[in-house]
Amino acid sequence: MGTDRMGAHDRLAALGTFMAAKGLVTKLTANGLRIANPQVNSGEEAADTVTCRPRPEDRDELWFYNGGQEPIAPAYSVIDAALHIIGHLNRRAGGEER
Secondary structure, X not given: OOOOOOOHHHHHHHHXXXXXXXXXXXXXXXXXXXXXXXXXXXXXXXXXXXXXXXXXXXXXXEEEEOOOOOEEEEOOXXXXXXXXXXXXXXXXXOOOOO
C-alpha cells in the first residue's frame, strides 16, 4: 500500500462531506456511505451505498466502490468519485441504468 495515511473510513467521510456540500444527502454507516439525491422524487432509485477498500489490481491502494461492487475511482480522487456517483444517481433516477 502507498504512503497515504488516511484510512477507508476517513476517505468515505471526506467523500460524504464533499457530496453534502453539493446538496446530496449522506450518511456514514457501518456498511459504507449512503448517498441520496433529495431533488429526485423516485426514492431509493436515486441512492447508492459507496464503500472503500483496497483494490488488488492497483497494488491494494484504496478505491471507492459503488453498491454493485464496481470500482469507481481511487480513494485519493474524491472529485472523480463524486462526478461518477452524481452521474450514476442521475441515470438511475431517469431510468437509464445500464
